[in-house]
Amino acid sequence: MQHKISHWSAPAKLNLFLYINGRRSDGYHELQTLFQFVDIGDELAINVNHSDGITITPDIPGIAVTDNIIYKAAMALKAHSPLPLGADITLTKNLPMGGGLGGGSSDAATTLVALNLLWQLNLDVEQLAAIGVTLGADVPVFVRGHAAFAEGIGEQLTSIEVDENYYLIVVPDTQVNTAKLFSDPELTRNTPKRPLNQLLQDEWQNDFEVTVKKRHPEVAKALEWLLKYAPSRLTGSGCCVFSEFKTKSDALVVLAKAPKHMQIYLAKGLNKSPLLYDLARENCMI
Numbered sequence: 001m002q003h004k005i006s007h008w009s010a011p012a013k014l015n016l017f018l019y020i021n022g023r024r025s026d027g028y029h030e031l032q033t034l035f036q037f038v039d040i041g042d043e044l045a046i047n048v049n050h051s052d053g054i055t056i057t058p059d060i061p062g063i064a065v066t067d068n069i070i071y072k073a074a075m076a077l078k079a080h081s082p083l084p085l086g087a088d089i090t091l092t093k094n095l096p097m098g099g100g101l102g103g104g105s106s107d108a109a110t111t112l113v114a115l116n117l118l119w120q121l122n123l124d125v126e127q128l129a130a131i132g133v134t135l136g137a138d139v140p141v142f143v144r145g146h147a148a149f150a151e152g153i154g155e156q157l158t159s160i161e162v163d164e165n166y167y168l169i170v171v172p173d174t175q176v177n178t179a180k181l182f183s184d185p186e187l188t189r190n191t192p193k194r195p196l197n198q199l200l201q202d203e204w205q206n207d208f209e210v211t212v213k214k215r216h217p218e219v220a221k222a223l224e225w226l227l228k229y230a231p232s233r234l235t236g237s238g239c240c241v242f243s244e245f246k247t248k249s250d251a252l253v254v255l256a257k258a259p260k261h262m263q264i265y266l267a268k269g270l271n272k273s274p275l276l277y278d279l280a281r282e283n284c285m286i
Contacts, residue, residue: 004047006118006282009274010110011041012101012267013141014167014235014242017204019191028153029182032193034204035138036147036162038169038267039274042103043092044070044110048118051086054078058091069104069135073111076131077121085119098175100238102142108135109142110275117282138236145273149196158196164269166251169235169242170226171263172218178237187211209234222262229254 013035021030054074056065065071070089078085089111095103112128115121123131125144132139137154146159181187188207212234213220219234223241226232230250232243245251251266258264 005045006114008044008046008110008114008278009041010044010103010106011037011039011270011274012095012103012106013037013138014169014269015100015206016162017199018206018208018236020187020189020207021191021193023189029189030152031150031154032199033150033154034147034160034162034199035141035150037270037273038167039270040094040265040267041274042094042107044107044114045090045092046114046118047088048115049086049088050084052084053086055088056091057089069108070111072135073108073131074115076134077112077115077119080121080123081119087115087118096171096240098178098238099171099240100176100234100236101169101240102138102236105136105138106142108132109139112143113275113279114282117279117286120286142273142275145276147271161271162269164271166245166248167242167267167269168226168245168251168255169240169265169267170222171265172216172222172239172241173263174216174218174239176212176216176237176239181208181211181237184211184215186214204233206234208237212239225259
């Protein structure tokens with residue numbers, strides 16, 4: 001087993017559309033959404049060992065290490081081996097928490113994929129995705145690493161190829177509480193289910209957007225600015241909003257007009273996750 005530090009991508013995602021079709025008896029919501037990765041994200045540096053312990057640096061203020069989703073992912077994976085496996089993990093956190101970009105879910109998925117290889121557990125993608133869904137509904141799409149149409153609570157995935165556009169992603173200065181949002185009495189929960197071919201042709205929307213804009217004026221303001229230049233909407237159930245452009249130069253023109261105080265990323269859509277390239281590279285080195 002190797003004892004060197006390896007570096008892994010934990011890319012962000014966008015929900016290009018997101019519809020809430022109903023609430024189940026168990027409290028979960030039925031969704032239809034389209035995931036695509038983008039070329040920004042967090043990064044994990046991992047050094048495996050036989051210590052039987054998991055360390056994560058730096059500490060996240062206010063979050064115990066045992067509540068960190070990276071730690072939970074590592075421990076869930078450790079349960080599949082009788083050996084005293086350990087790892088020191090350093091997280092470079094580039095994505096905002098609660099932004100709707102999937103940062104925590106992506107960090108967990110990267111932990112599962114990386115440690116499965118580095119610990120030589122040889123679990124397949126289906127097994128890793130099954131562990132992932134116990135950590136969060138979005139984790140399996142990051143484990144699989146392909147743009148996907150999702151149904152159910154987000155766990156029924158169909159790989160898909162969509163245009164790899166350029167995006168401007170704005171991070172408003174606010175945080176959206178997903179649990180509160182799902183329980184908001186004004187949230188739309190009855191969008192009819194549609195077949196994928198129809199969804200791809202219809203104008204794309206996010207059912208969370210109306211409620212988030214009402215509760216978070218910072219989000220409404222950011223969207224209002226973006227909509228002057230391109231089709232724009234909320235991603236996921238967070239605070240981030242994005243606009244889409246066919247070319248990088250079109251996106252750069254608008255980026256140059258952004259107010260100085262605005263936190264904004266330029267990103268490219270990706271149908272294949274950078275994590276899969278990292279996996280192939282590391283696999284060759286073992």
